[in-house]
Amino acid sequence: xxxxxxxxxxxxxxxxxxxxxxxxxxxxxxxxEGEFFTLLGPSGCGKTTLLRIIAGLELPDAGQVVLxxxxxxSLPANKRQVNTVFQSYAxxxxxxxxxxxxxGLRSRKFTQEEIQSRVNRRLEMLGLExxxxxxxxxxxxxxxxxxxxxxxxxxxxxxxxxxEPMSALDARLRAQVQEELRRLQRKLGQTxxxxxxxxxxxxxxSDRIAVMNQGxxxxxxxxxxxxxxxxxxxxxxxxxxxxxxxxxGVDKGIETAIGFFHLGQTPPWDQGTVAIRPERIxxxxxxxxxxxxxxxxxxxxxxxxxxxxWLEPGPLRVRTPSQRDYESGEEIWLELxxxxxxxxxx
Amino acid sequence: xxxxxxxxxELTTPRQLVHRGLYFLxxxxxxxxxxxxxxxxxxxxxxxxxxxxxxxxxxxxxxxNYKRLIGFTLFGWTSDYILIVWRSVWVAFVTxxxxxxxxxxxxxxxxxxxxxSRYLWLTLVIIPFWTNMVIxxxxxxLILAPELPFAKLASFFKLIPPDTPLYPNAxxxxxxxxxxxxxxxxxxxxxxxxxxxxxxxxxxxxLYASRVRVFTQAxxxxxxxxxxxxxxxxxxxxxxxxxxxxxxxxxxxxLVGNLIQQQFGASRDWPFGAAISMGLMILTMISLQLYRRRxxxxxxx
Numbered sequence: 304x305x306x307x308x309x310x311x312x313x314x315x316x317x318x319x320x321x322x323x324x325x326x327x328x329x330x331x332x333x334x335x336e337g338e339f340f341t342l343l344g345p346s347g348c349g350k351t352t353l354l355r356i357i358a359g360l361e362l363p364d365a366g367q368v369v370l371x372x373x374x375x376x377s378l379p380a381n382k383r384q385v386n387t388v389f390q391s392y393a394x395x396x397x398x399x400x401x402x403x404x405x406x407g408l409r410s411r412k413f414t415q416e417e418i419q420s421r422v423n424r425r426l427e428m429l430g431l432e433x434x435x436x437x438x439x440x441x442x443x444x445x446x447x448x449x450x451x452x453x454x455x456x457x458x459x460x461x462x463x464x465x466x467e468p469m470s471a472l473d474a475r476l477r478a479q480v481q482e483e484l485r486r487l488q489r490k491l492g493q494t495x496x497x498x499x500x501x502x503x504x505x506x507x508x509s510d511r512i513a514v515m516n517q518g519x520x521x522x523x524x525x526x527x528x529x530x531x532x533x534x535x536x537x538x539x540x541x542x543x544x545x546x547x548x549x550x551x552g553v554d555k556g557i558e559t560a561i562g563f564f565h566l567g568q569t570p571p572w573d574q575g576t577v578a579i580r581p582e583r584i585x586x587x588x589x590x591x592x593x594x595x596x597x598x599x600x601x602x603x604x605x606x607x608x609x610x611x612x613w614l615e616p617g618p619l620r621v622r623t624p625s626q627r628d629y630e631s632g633e634e635i636w637l638e639l640x641x642x643x644x645x646x647x648x649x
Numbered sequence: 650x651x652x653x654x655x656x657x658x659e660l661t662t663p664r665q666l667v668h669r670g671l672y673f674l675x676x677x678x679x680x681x682x683x684x685x686x687x688x689x690x691x692x693x694x695x696x697x698x699x700x701x702x703x704x705x706x707x708x709x710x711x712x713x714n715y716k717r718l719i720g721f722t723l724f725g726w727t728s729d730y731i732l733i734v735w736r737s738v739w740v741a742f743v744t745x746x747x748x749x750x751x752x753x754x755x756x757x758x759x760x761x762x763x764x765x766s767r768y769l770w771l772t773l774v775i776i777p778f779w780t781n782m783v784i785x786x787x788x789x790x791l792i793l794a795p796e797l798p799f800a801k802l803a804s805f806f807k808l809i810p811p812d813t814p815l816y817p818n819a820x821x822x823x824x825x826x827x828x829x830x831x832x833x834x835x836x837x838x839x840x841x842x843x844x845x846x847x848x849x850x851x852x853x854x855x856l857y858a859s860r861v862r863v864f865t866q867a868x869x870x871x872x873x874x875x876x877x878x879x880x881x882x883x884x885x886x887x888x889x890x891x892x893x894x895x896x897x898x899x900x901x902x903x904l905v906g907n908l909i910q911q912q913f914g915a916s917r918d919w920p921f922g923a924a925i926s927m928g929l930m931i932l933t934m935i936s937l938q939l940y941r942r943r944x945x946x947x948x949x950x
Binding site: 358359360379380381382385386387389391393394395396397398406407410411454455458 | 846848849851852853854855856857858859862866867870
């Protein structure tokens with residue numbers, strides 16, 4: 304196999320049906336060793352099913368799961384060097400924090416001294432050393448989440464799976480935990496696979512993202528890739544807001560209902576769509592040299608650091624720093640720079 | 650006392666609440682007084698009385714009945730009664746253990762059925778309740794009769810002499826007892842299994858647990874509440890059971906329940922019967938207390 308893959312994980316041609324519903328359709332992906340990989344998609348897109356197949360909690364109808372060159376498709380969960388942080392954390396309520404974290408080591412019959420030192424090291428790493436005699440119901444959501452993380456990491460798995468681990472935390476804490484998780488993964492250099500429906504979270508933590516919809520992977524790429532260069536309408540709209548312009552493809556440009564726009568290259572289709580992020584549209588004081596649109600402000604939405612403007616024609620959405628106010632009905636010039644316009648497939 | 654308070658959304662006063670509580674509780678309290686507390690007190694008094702020559706009660710108080718229970722008779726010490734009590738505890742224990750052992754797979758099986766047929770299966774478990782206990786026990790006579798395959802099989806393996814029924818013996822007693830008490834364990838256990846959080850099972854699997862470890866760490870703690878109820882509902886009445894051991898065990902298999910029945914019936918020795926009843930009650934309370942303490946140790950949320 305590919306030497307560079309090392310302890311990496313390969314998923315090949317996975318198919319999974321639940322009755323008539325096709326949860327996964329021919330999914331293939333490769334996760335490199337030491338990578339923070341994210342499966343991003345709306346609920347019901349099959350991302351959790353894929354994670355459970357990797358964990359051994361679900362069997363695929365077809366396809367293979369290969370870990371470090373070894374086919375583990377039919378290996379039971381308790382024999383896989385893979386651990387999971389569950390969405391509900393699934394801490395054992397009758398065991399204290401120390402015993403929860405020690406669970407995997409005890410299952411594998413480690414010696415008492417070994418268990419003591421490994422568990423204590425993890426608890427310390429995650430700032431839980433004071434909590435070791437407490438029970439799960441005595442902890443806050445954030446603490447439980449860290450215990451779940453410690454319980455999985457103490458086994459030093461080849462791959463750590465995280466199933467929406469932050470969905471139960473409040474927004475402030477979530478932002479903080481995302482950064483901590485990113486740092487932790489960098490420090491440990493372990494392979495993490497995260498499942499989430501939160502695009503902001505995916506952008507913050509990941510090395511690479513696979514965007515999923517209806518059981519298929521639609522686009523692979525770095526956070527910057529998938530955000531800046533979405534390949535199709537679904538990715539463009541799922542990862543943040545996007546303005547979509549439909550029109551006729553011409554030489555190095557597109558002819559739309561609101562005018563002609565220059566593109567860096569000639570679109571591969573006759574009829575199609577281009578996308579532009581609201582923050583990539585510039586507001587100009589006078590008619591720009593090219594790709595200009597004269598628009599009227601219909602609505603303004605204050606978002607703290609930013610101001611969102613909904614404009615006619617379009618409707619176009621523009622995100623601008625909120626220093627300057629805009630009146631409803633005010634007429635402004637917009638510039639849609641060619642480097643901000645992304646040609647979408649189909 | 651005109652203070653107002655909001656009681657689960659209802660505006661009321663403390664005095665009104667107290668009145669209402671007494672009103673609702675009164676009937677139940679009266680019932681318990683007349684049919685439980687008073688007879689209990691009578692039982693205590695009778696257990697210290699003496700049996701007259703013709704089986705009548707004589708009100709000369711003595712502890713003779715209790716001395717007899719722990720084995721002191723006119724003819725010196727005998728282990729007979731202690732043995733009977735011990736055997737009862739043992740039978741109750743084995744009955745409970747077998748019922749628990751059978752109920753776990755049964756509960757999981759029923760929970761795994763689709764919702765529609767699940768209630769059918771539950772009904773099948775409950776149906777024996779609808780049949781009279783004595784009739785049910787007599788039914789075993791038919792099933793264990795010498796002409797039927799069970800007895801034939803047993804005699805083929807030389808477990809019993811040919812052309813004899815599979816009763817009376819200990820096996821028949823356990824058979825009758827378990828079939829009687831199985832629903833008492835299965836139903837509460839089923840209620841626990843139905844609410845089982847399977848992610849804990851998955852978490853245990855994910856953390857390399859063996860089958861045994863999955864059961865003891867992920868399933869047992871979650872089903873403990875239902876199991877406790879089932880164990881108490883089985884163990885306590887099983888200790889005093891007399892119909893089943895009497896019919897299926899014959900005279901050979903005397904349990905404390907039969908003993909008590911005998912004293913109040915054939916022997917007409919009410920004081921001694923009362924003393925045995927008191928002994929059984931004390932034993933039950935001790936077991937419950939031990940059980941409660943044990944379950945407190947493994948208490949969890």
